[in-house]
Amino acid sequence: MIKTIPTRPIDGQKPGTSGLRKKTRIFQDPGYLENFVQSIWNGIGGLEGKVLVLGGDGRFFNAQAAQIILRMAAAAGAARVIVGRDGLLSTPAASHLIRERGADGGVILSASHNPGGPDGDFGVKYNIANGGPAPEPVTEAIFRASQEVTQYHIVTAPDLDLSSPGTARLHRTEVEIIDPVGDYADLMETLFDFTAIRALFVGGFRMRFDAMHAITGPYAREILQDRLGAPEGSVVNATPLPDFGGGHPDPNPVWAHDLMTLMMGAQAPDFGAASDGDGDRNMVVGRGLYVTPSDSLAVIAANAHLVPGYAAGLKGVARSMPSSTALDRVAGELGIACHATPTGWKFFGNLLDAGLATLCGEESAGTGSDHIREKDGLWAVLMWLNILAARRQSVAEVMTAHWQRFGRNYYSRHDYEEVDAAAANALVSDLRARLDQLAGTRLGQLRVLEAEDFSYRDPVDGSVTTQQGIQIRFAEDARLVLRLSGTGTAGATLRVYLERFVAGPEGLDAEPQAALAEVIAAAEALCGIRTRLGRTAPDVVT
Ligand code: G1P
Numbered sequence: 001m002i003k004t005i006p007t008r009p010i011d012g013q014k015p016g017t018s019g020l021r022k023k024t025r026i027f028q029d030p031g032y033l034e035n036f037v038q039s040i041w042n043g044i045g046g047l048e049g050k051v052l053v054l055g056g057d058g059r060f061f062n063a064q065a066a067q068i069i070l071r072m073a074a075a076a077g078a079a080r081v082i083v084g085r086d087g088l089l090s091t092p093a094a095s096h097l098i099r100e101r102g103a104d105g106g107v108i109l110s111a112s113h114n115p116g117g118p119d120g121d122f123g124v125k126y127n128i129a130n131g132g133p134a135p136e137p138v139t140e141a142i143f144r145a146s147q148e149v150t151q152y153h154i155v156t157a158p159d160l161d162l163s164s165p166g167t168a169r170l171h172r173t174e175v176e177i178i179d180p181v182g183d184y185a186d187l188m189e190t191l192f193d194f195t196a197i198r199a200l201f202v203g204g205f206r207m208r209f210d211a212m213h214a215i216t217g218p219y220a221r222e223i224l225q226d227r228l229g230a231p232e233g234s235v236v237n238a239t240p241l242p243d244f245g246g247g248h249p250d251p252n253p254v255w256a257h258d259l260m261t262l263m264m265g266a267q268a269p270d271f272g273a274a275s276d277g278d279g280d281r282n283m284v285v286g287r288g289l290y291v292t293p294s295d296s297l298a299v300i301a302a303n304a305h306l307v308p309g310y311a312a313g314l315k316g317v318a319r320s321m322p323s324s325t326a327l328d329r330v331a332g333e334l335g336i337a338c339h340a341t342p343t344g345w346k347f348f349g350n351l352l353d354a355g356l357a358t359l360c361g362e363e364s365a366g367t368g369s370d371h372i373r374e375k376d377g378l379w380a381v382l383m384w385l386n387i388l389a390a391r392r393q394s395v396a397e398v399m400t401a402h403w404q405r406f407g408r409n410y411y412s413r414h415d416y417e418e419v420d421a422a423a424a425n426a427l428v429s430d431l432r433a434r435l436d437q438l439a440g441t442r443l444g445q446l447r448v449l450e451a452e453d454f455s456y457r458d459p460v461d462g463s464v465t466t467q468q469g470i471q472i473r474f475a476e477d478a479r480l481v482l483r484l485s486g487t488g489t490a491g492a493t494l495r496v497y498l499e500r501f502v503a504g505p506e507g508l509d510a511e512p513q514a515a516l517a518e519v520i521a522a523a524e525a526l527c528g529i530r531t532r533l534g535r536t537a538p539d540v541v542t
């Protein structure tokens with residue numbers, strides 16, 4: 001039976017950089033999730049007769065939310081919902097499934113790398129038929145629907161048993177429960193030289209993959225250990241937990257601390273990697289050497305021809321504007337286009353669909369290709385393994401060779417988290433108001449070449465997105481970017497992105513924060529971040 005429940009709009013159901021993210025308790029408020037899900041259905045023109053993919057990263061409230069969404073999809077007349085066992089799917093696997101099955105879209109339950117649990121975060125993201133995050137016009141329509149919703153519809157039925165693959169019926173909707181790992185692992189086999197990577201492990205190559213108690217555990221075990229022969233125990237923290245073991249499942253040197261300690265120590269294996277809560281981010285680290293995501297993207301682009309799935313060459317590449325320009329240098333040499341988009345994976349979808357880019361990535365540990373329409377943590381790890389196998393070099397040797405050839409883009413991001421939102425907004429708007437007067441001025445040792453408020457015109461659909469971060473270029477081959485996070489759930493987070501290029505062959509081995517000292521000082525001179533935000537130092541430096 002379908003029940004119709006009267007409701008009224010709830011403030012703030014506006015999808016951000018990556019879906020709607022809020023504190024778990026807010027999502028648990030009666031009607032909160034239901035309102036947003038109904039707004040998705042309304043915003044996309046209904047669900048009647050459509051096929052939907054559903055799954056999440058297994059965080060606290062994933063299981064209950066999946067049952068509610070199944071009942072609401074049934075009430076909306078969905079023909080079929082394909083759901084991962086126990087309501088689980090990594091974000092990349094969900095993207096692949098939408099594409100493989102020709103589904104009309106998918107709902108992904110995740111707040112990515114944000115902590116989970118009753119006091120953590122929860123999130124809901126809608127992906128469209130190409131498998132990618134809903135683009136701006138769709139998220140706008142969902143937001144509008146959320147401001148107008150007056151009722152939601154839900155089927156009354158007991159919870160479905162999602163614990164094993166099979167099919168079930170909910171009202172008129174068929175629910176197909178699938179193994180979340182198999183199809184994704186098969187896709188990886190089509191892209192990479194599994195034989196060469198297997199030979200690497202036979203030869204004694206050692207790696208550690210830290211799944212951070214999040215969704216990639218089962219995927220990494222199956223692919224790295226079962227299919228590629230990495231020794232048992234190469235994948236650690238491999239059982240997904242609802243609160244990620246109390247940790248912060250964000251694969252960067254700060255949060256993947258144990259892995260970093262191992263990789264910097266005397267017993268370090270050849271290769272270390274980690275992924276985030278929902279499996280779309282990655283971290284790559286060699287023995288004694290952390291590879292920044294921007295460098296990783298550039299290396300992957302420069303070596304993609306060594307990997308079977310990309311042997312035909314790249315159509316183009318894309319990066320988010322704040323990501324380092326290391327990628328641009330590779331693209332220049334390859335003679336292909338390099339697109340700069342606003343932050344957030346949703347802007348890559350059109351470029352990939354139109355064949356304008358094959359690879360894309362962000363400085364925030366996201367790397368991916370046109371095999372799906374999300375960034376993909378394990379894919380990046382396999383890319384590296386395949387490159388190491390083909391080049392027969394260590395991570396450090398690959399990096400040194402890369403910097404010798406292209407020069408090095410020293411890069412870092414300083415985050416000021418959960419700061420006062422009014423102060424952060426004022427800092428950015430005051431700076432915006434001064435942009436016109438900056439060119440030609442000096443900030444400490446650096447001279448401003450140009451200052452702009454980044455806006456992007458999508459080359460495919462012509463849509464324009466404005467105010468995507470303040471970008472300041474210096475004459476000394478340096479760059480500073482400031483923007484406010486669109487994924488936080490408390491206060492505001494200011495991100496300061498710092499970059500400086502050194503052509504080499506000298507000066508390629510500096511400590512990054514030291515190499516960036518003048519850019520850091522310029523940022524402080526420009527807008528007095530620490531005074532205005534009442535902080536003495538950034539909360540996270542990556
Ligand atoms: C952050 C990252 C961005 C990424 C997003 C989702 O968004 O900066 O690159 O796409 O998470 O993983 P932000 O909080 O900066 O808006």
Ligand code: ZN
Nearest residue numbers: 112113278280
């Ligand atoms: Zn993620």
